[in-house]
Amino acid sequence: MHKSVISLSIAAALLAGCGSDSKKAPEPVNTPPESRDVTYDVRQSVRLNGQLEGKDAEGGITFSLVDPNEVKLGTLTINDAAKGSFSYQTDALEGTEVVRFKVSDGKSESISALTLRIKGGDPLYQHQWHLKNTGQNAFARNRGVLGEDINVNDAIASGATGKGVIVAVVDDGLEISHPDLSANVIAGGSYNLITGTVDPTPFSNSASHGTSVAGIIAAAGWNGIGGRGVAPEAKLIGFNFLDRDPSREIRNVQTFENFAKSHGASAYSDRARVFNQSYGNQPVIPGLMRENEFEVYQQVTTKSFNGKGSVFVKSAGNGYNYNFLGYNATGQPRYLLPKDFYTARDENRPANKGLPYHNANMSPNNTNLYNLVVSAGSANGKRSSYSSVGANVFVNAPGGEFGTYNPAIVTTDRAGCDKGSSVTQERPRTPFNGGQHPLNLECDYVSNMNGTSAAAPNVSGAIAMIMSVNPSLSWRDIRHILAMTSKQVDVNIQPIRVPLNTDASQLYEAVPAWFTNAAGFKFHDFYGFGRIDVSKAVAMARNYKANLGKVRISPRCEIIVL
Known part of the structure; x- marks a missing residue:
């Protein structure tokens, strides 16, 4: 019996140790x-x-916004709710956003504020439809029409600004002291082809084209003033190749020597x-370019x-409706017009059967292989x-229209209300x-x-x-890259057909619609490979892997890829 009692006592003790007590273990704090x-x-x-x-302390938290409607000036996205990374973008000129966010572990939460201070915007950016067309x-x-622009937004948002690239403006000159240009003008980097100094500001107060x-x-x-360039941190140098010497000591600025100085064939411009090159002429008949100029284009493009190499950009011309022939001895403009220029207007039909009066191929520099020609x-x-x-x-x-009825381009003008176009x-x-608009009281900008x-x-x-x-x-x-990424616009444009003779049933397709060329690219005589898309082009450039092979150019400028 004594042994049995001991056994029962041990068993009871063991059962007591196995949790017969009703108390629970404490939960973690x-x-x-x-x-x-x-x-x-x-x-x-x-x-x-x-x-x-x-x-x-225990981990496992999530980030979220208390009220997404507190974001009023831009777009805020939490990219990783577990880590709290976010992105924010705005087109606002200035202002402050205060947005509450919370951190939660599922049981409790903590609320704090994200403050976003928008500073130093460009007041005229909202009017620059060519950069971002909102229908302004x-x-x-x-x-204008929403979205009809060169799509710079994603490129700018990603940090691309043109930094480190030098662009030469070969024009009537460049006002290097302009408050919205001076920060990007290379000090001492420009050249005046008349005076031999480093200031190419035009002599005439009315000359503002290059600026x-x-x-x-x-x-x-x-910088808090004016608008913004396509490449707002690119560097500029200027040459007054189209300027005139008021003293008449130099009769002609547009000599081959000055061409070479300003087009990359000298130390003045080879950086x-x-x-x-926003210049050119509209000849009545096709012409040939000077051989020495062609050699400059070729060498600078392929050897520098x-x-x-460097890239030469050239304007196509403004002669769809008529040819501008320059000015006569009294300074009056001279034009060559289609025979039905005025009667067509009266009859509400296109003159010249709707055909372009000046074909860009008629201008010698425009047919140069090394000039990248641009229509507007x-x-x-x-x-x-x-x-x-x-x-x-x-x-x-x-390129816009004339700015009175339909939008032109908003950009810099000569500084001051006594110079330039404004x-x-x-x-x-x-x-x-005119000097009365609150965004242009100093007349430093122009909208036409x-x-x-x-x-x-x-x-x-x-x-x-x-x-x-x-x-x-x-x-x-x-x-x-430009050919691959440019956007096909005006996709439904119809071909222009004209009668061959008096027989209206025999039509010749003078200007075809969009077509696919032998290389598989969409092409149109009006638009080339399409309107440039800066963001797509920049994205392709970042990850560029194409191997274009070697190229040989025949004497007739036929490109042969080897």
Whole structure:
């Protein structure tokens, strides 16, 4: 019995040790998550990638916005809810966003504020439809069409700005002291072909063409004034190749010597990888370019920068409706018009059977293999009414219309209300010009820049953007990227057919519709390979892998890929 009692006592003790007590084990203590206020500075149009602050001792937290409607000036996206990484982008000129975010572990949460300070935007960017077309009117009577632009947004947001690329503006000169250009002008890098100094500012107060061209290429971005260039951090050098000597000591500035100085064949200009040539003529009959100029184009394109070469961008001309022949001895403009120019207007039909009066191929420099020829497009996505066209057009870019009825390009003008196109006037061509608009009281900008002269610098800026993200690209790579990424516009345009003789039943297709060429690319005589798309071009340049092979150019300029 004694042994049995001991056994029962041991068994009872064992059962007691196996949890017969009703008390539960204590649960682990939950530590509330912590968060902290965060502040970032933001640049207009540039994507900010940031990090929300939060932590929890046990881990396993998520980040979210308390109220997404608190974001009013831009777009805020939490990219990783577990880590709190986010991106933010805005086109606002300035302002502050305060957005609450919370950190939660599923049981408790902590709330803090994200402050986004938008600074240094460009006030005229909202009117620059060629960069981002929202349907704005750019101070004209009529509006453009949403989306008909060169699509710079994603490229700018990704950080591409044209930095490190030099663009030469070969024009009537360049006002290097302009407040919206000076930051991007290389000090001492320009050349005055008349005086031999480093200031190519035009002699005439009314001369503003090159200054406006330069603004389209690389007006400084995020400085709180004016607009923005396509490549807002590219560098500029200028040459007054189209200027006139007021003393008449130099009768002709446009000599071959000055051509070489300003087009990459001298130390004055050989640092440029892009040459913008918003000039040309519209001859009555086709002409031949000078052989020595051709040699300059060839050598600079194929041999400079260790064989990568520079790119020459050329405006196609403004002669679709008539030929501008220059000025007579009294300074009056001279034109060559189609026979039915005036009667066609009265009869509400196109003159010259709707055909272009000046074909871009008639201008010698435009048929040069090494010039990348650009036609102009309007804010509605179609050919600008004046733009010369032809089979030599490589791409299309915004040139706008005349700015009064339909949008032109908003860009830099000569500084001050006594110089350039925008001067003090009681009845200016647009309400933006004339010195009374609050965004242009100093008359430093103009809203009626147009022509293929405005289209070419859009392409020069685009090329600077491409080169800035991949400096190893050659001149052929640049062209390939543009051909691959440009957008087919005006897709339903019909061919232009005209009767061969008096028999209206026999029609000749003088201008075909869009067609696919032998290389498999869509092409049109009005638009080349299409309107440039900067963001697509920059994206392709970043990951460029194409091998174009070696090339041999025959004496007739036929390209043969080996």
